[in-house]
Amino acid sequence: MLEVQHLSKTYGSGEAAVRVVDDLTFTVKEGEFVCIVGPSGCGKTTLLKMISGLMPATSGEASFDGELIAGVPETLALVFQEYTRSLLPWLTVSENIALPIKKKHKREDCERLTREALHAVGLDSFSDHYPWQLSGGMQQRVAIARALAYHPKVLLMDEPFASVDAQTRSDLEDLMLGLRAQFGITVVLVTHDIDESVYLADRVVVLGPSPTRVVEIVDINLPQPRDQITTKELHEFANLRGHVMRLIKQRVDSRNGAATLS
Ligand SMILES: Nc1ncnc2c1ncn2[C@@H]1O[C@H](COP(=O)(O)OP(=O)(O)O)[C@@H](O)[C@H]1O
Numbered sequence: 001m002l003e004v005q006h007l008s009k010t011y012g013s014g015e016a017a018v019r020v021v022d023d024l025t026f027t028v029k030e031g032e033f034v035c036i037v038g039p040s041g042c043g044k045t046t047l048l049k050m051i052s053g054l055m056p057a058t059s060g061e062a063s064f065d066g067e068l069i070a071g072v073p074e075t076l077a078l079v080f081q082e083y084t085r086s087l088l089p090w091l092t093v094s095e096n097i098a099l100p101i102k103k104k105h106k107r108e109d110c111e112r113l114t115r116e117a118l119h120a121v122g123l124d125s126f127s128d129h130y131p132w133q134l135s136g137g138m139q140q141r142v143a144i145a146r147a148l149a150y151h152p153k154v155l156l157m158d159e160p161f162a163s164v165d166a167q168t169r170s171d172l173e174d175l176m177l178g179l180r181a182q183f184g185i186t187v188v189l190v191t192h193d194i195d196e197s198v199y200l201a202d203r204v205v206v207l208g209p210s211p212t213r214v215v216e217i218v219d220i221n222l223p224q225p226r227d228q229i230t231t232k233e234l235h236e237f238a239n240l241r242g243h244v245m246r247l248i249k250q251r252v253d254s255r256n257g258a259a260t261l262s
């Protein structure tokens, strides 16, 4: 469904040119939950911006349902870390959710889609609140509802739970697993949190430090439904987590070693 081939990005030009993303190739199948994990600053947001058509690649290509991505495809929805910047403070929760779908649908349909999305994230009774009247975790639920109301084929998420406390974070992780089970949506979630990537994903694409490359694509064969306690108690979970951690640590250590030698 989503195909990324030899994707690279260099910021700047001439002497100031910095390669950030280096020849990434991977695919995402329909209905799959794929996490992309890599150290901070390795180029994860850069990668998502290219996949979502917000920024052109320097070379390589990303295609969606067989069509090259140029400009933001209508069938993609994005959720960012900074919910405070993605929701409009002067609109209510339901107005925020309805905003991107208003042009496409009649008023009644818009209202129904908004109601369904709010219900899916457990915020039925907050439709007339303003974002600033809600906690961070609730605002992120609104951002997720807005993406769901859009009925995207792929939901792209950039460190969506990095700005909330640990308890809220686990709640939101489980919300995503539930939504995926309920609606069969395809999710690509970027995170620097190894535990989170292993807990959520069917497959984890492990990225190395900048200029980032795919280090390994790890299949996560943990049983579904996942559970914050029992899944994380499994030996298999500890093994996978250790494996991904080692892959990233080795790459970061060898880069730092190389930097001290040169
Ligand atoms: N618009 C830009 N121009 C120049 N450099 C950038 C730009 N955006 C990001 N970078 C640099 O690219 C690298 C990767 O950034 P980013 O994709 O945000 O990483 P991540 O999301 O993994 O933390 C960083 O070193 C960052 O400073």
Ligand SMILES: [Mg+2]
Residues within 6 Å of the ligand: 044, 045, 046, 158, 159
């Ligand atoms: Mg980022």
